[in-house]
Amino acid sequence: MLLLLLLPSALLLVPWAGAGRIIGGWEAQPHSRPYMAHLLIRNASHKFECGGFLIRPDAVLSAAHCVTGKKAVNTTVILGAHNLKKKEPSWQVFHVGHWVIHPNYSKDKKENDIMLLKLKPRAKLTKEVSYISLPRHNEQVKPNTTCKVAGWGWTSTTGDETSVLMEVDLKVLSEKVCENRFQKKYLHQSMICAGDEEGKKSTSRGDSGGPLVCNGKAHGVVSYGPKYCVFPKIFTRVSYFEPWIHEELRKFVLQDLPDSPSSD
Known part of the structure; x- marks a missing residue:
């Protein structure tokens, strides 16, 4: 593990490199994570997949890099899914026309x-579809706390795939671990560092935007990691952005009022 920490900081860190799918995990119990969202982002020539999570009937939280630079022309959000290849009555599908990336x-x-994606119409809350709580502004999660991450897709660094929702346990790491590994790229105020020190469990390509769930709250958003390593991973610290999230959700409500301008 020391070797991993001493790898040159010049290694390219890109969001899509190992930032999204579950490695070393297990299949989640179907619909045990009713807040999970699957994002399918299409442009004229490619499609990209990400995770996300429902935080209110009209809003899904995810990672900005999922859409930035993709020239997306069509973004679909699926709630209530377990196996993406088996459409169930629990599915709720939204064609999203409006999202807000942090400025x-x-x-x-x-x-x-x-980023926040606006759902229109609002999601119908059911046993298979419900939202997850967010931490208070600047609420902290302590190092060594065991958290869970879930997502669809690759289950290895070589691209093995799964169509069912997978989950894995990851520990919140001390600030020093990520400061040593990522140096100035790691900002402790707005990021959380987590991973498996044995290097056997991780997020990987495609889960980006999914939640890091600690003590029943979505404390992190899957963001990025080192290109050629599974340890450690960086998550956007949700509590730091709580004021921004609250303000954008207020705007969502105002857009739906009669005679209010809409950006959909």
């Missing part, structure tokens, strides 16, 4: 990697 998001610096 200070930086693709190069990997900062402020967070």
Whole structure:
């Protein structure tokens, strides 16, 4: 593990490199995570997949890098899914026309990697579809706390795939681990560092935007990691962005009032 920490900081860190699918995990109990959202982002020539999570009937939280630079022309959100290849009555499908990226998001610096997607119509809350609570502003999660991450897709670094929702346990790491590994790219105020020190469990390509769930709350958003390593991973710290989230959700409500301008 020391070797991993001493790898040159010049290694390219890109959001899509190992930032999204579950490695070393297990199949989640169907619909045990009713807040999970699957995002399918299409443009003229490609499609991209991400995770996300329902935080209110009209809003899904995800990672900004999922849409930035993709020239997306069509974004679909699926709620209530377990096996993406088996459509169930529990599915709720939304064609999203409006999303808000944090105004200070930086693709190069990997900062402020967070966005909100507006659902219209609002999701219907059911046993298979419900929202997850968010932490209070600047609420902290302590190092060594065991958290869970879930997502669809690759189950290995070589691209093995799964169509069912997978989950894995990851521990919140001390600030020092990620400061050593990522140096100035790691901002402890707005990021959480988590992973498996044995290097056997991780998120990987495609889960980006999914939640890091600690003590029943979505404390993190899957953001990025080192290109050729599964340890450690960086998550956007949700509690730091709580004021921004609250303000954008207020705007969502105002857009739905009679005679209010809508950006959908």
